[in-house]
Amino acid sequence: MNHARSTKKRTGGRRRTVRKKRKHELGSAPTETQVGEQQLKVVETHGGNEKVRAVETDVASVATDDGVERATIEDVVENASNPNYVRRNIITKGAVIDTGAGRARVTSRPGQDGQVNAVRLEG
Template identity: 50%
Template sequence: MQWQGRSVRRLTGGRNHPACGKRRYEHGRAPAETHIGENKSRIVRVRGGNTKVRALRLNVASVSNPATGETKKSGILNVEANPANINYVRRNLLTKGAIITTDLGRARIVSRPGQDGVVNAVLIQ
């Protein structure tokens, strides 16, 4: 569990004396870190009683072709580039903005697999 409240330290390095302690609404969770593999997901309850689908592993993407407007399911082969982190390419992590190689060609991920549970991508010409 991660705490996402205000830091105990100030920018100068001095100590901040908070008026209140940690609150439950300030806690966060570890990232999903979606890999390429056989489909595996987890349902997580979020604030307000809603749910999110955390994709832990995925091997299929819905790839959209902007030229024709068609969307087809395609297998994910590997991750080519990832502007979020260079090391994600080596680990084959799927995040928004990552460039992936699919059966239909190169595509950029436009969805958030760790939050939506699916990979939606757009073909790159």
């Protein structure tokens, strides 16, 4: 998200950029979490806080009718955000993964939270 001045005027006209982005306005490359042995990365954020990013992971907390089950991730089956992510085994929010507890849809953001939470799909 860019917290700098808007590029549009009230009238709808364009406003020309006055300066380059400041350090705090810069974004970062996305952490594309892959299926593999668990590997986490700690990143410093605003206000001296920290974010734990999952670079690789092989475990998921799968919510079932009985409760939450810790299951191993075997494969990425479907990913609506990018079809190439299926081939590259990249897990993002909304991806369908094959686990020991059956197929599940990811509800967390592993590149932001550092963990994979998922809901088991029926069938």
